Amino acid sequence: MAMKQLYRVPFQRNSDVEKEARCQYVERIMELEVEEAHHVFIYVDEAGFNLSKVKRHGRNLVGYRATITVPGQRGANITMCAAISNDGVLCHIPAIGPYNTERLITFLNALHERLIPPEERGLLRPGMPLFVIIWYNVAFHHFRLVNEWFGVHHRMMMLFLPAYSPFLSSSVLGGGRFMITIPMSKCPC
Secondary structure: OOOOOOOOOOHHHHOHHHHHHHHHHHHHHHHHHHOOOOEEEEEEEEEEEEOOOOOOOOOOOOOOOOOOOOOOOOOOEEEEEEEEEOOEEEEEEEEEOOOOHHHHHHHHHHHHHHHOOHHHOOOOOOOOOEEEEEEOOOHHHHOHHHHHHHHHOOOEEEEEOOOOOHHHOHHHHOHHHHHHHOOHHHOOO
C-alpha cells in the first residue's frame, strides 16, 4: 500500500438525483437524434483567463534562482465565448471582463448569422437542420432575454448540461485544443 493524494469529490456528484438528470439528458439527445429533422449539436462555453499569466516553475543552474520578468500589475481578465461542433470552431468572441446577458445575446446573433444563410433566416421548412445549443446550467443562460431570443429564432434551441457532468460536454473534452486553435492575434481587444 502507498500514500496517495486525496481527491475531493462533491458528495452530490453521484447522488441518485444527479444520475437521473444525466440519464434524462442522454435520453433527450437520443430523442433528437432519431427525429426526422436533422439536428446539429453545438457546444457553447465561456472561459476566462488572465493575460498576465506566467509560468510558475523554471530551471536554472544549481545555486541560482529561476527568475522571470512579470508585469507590476495583474492585468485584464479576458473571457472567450466560443461554439464548437463536429465541424470545428464555429464562432468565438473574446471580451475584456466577464460575459453577461448582453454579450451572450451578441454572441448568439453572430453564431446565428454564421450558421443560417440570409435567405433562410426566419424560415422553418422540412429538410432544414435545427441547431441545438448545449451549454452549462448557469444563471444568465436562463434570463428572460435569452429565452426570448430562442423564441424568435425557431431553428435554434437550447439544452442544458446536468450538474456535475463536464464529461458530457465536448467543449470540456476538447477544451485544451479549443483554446490553442483560436489564435490570439485575431483578438480584437
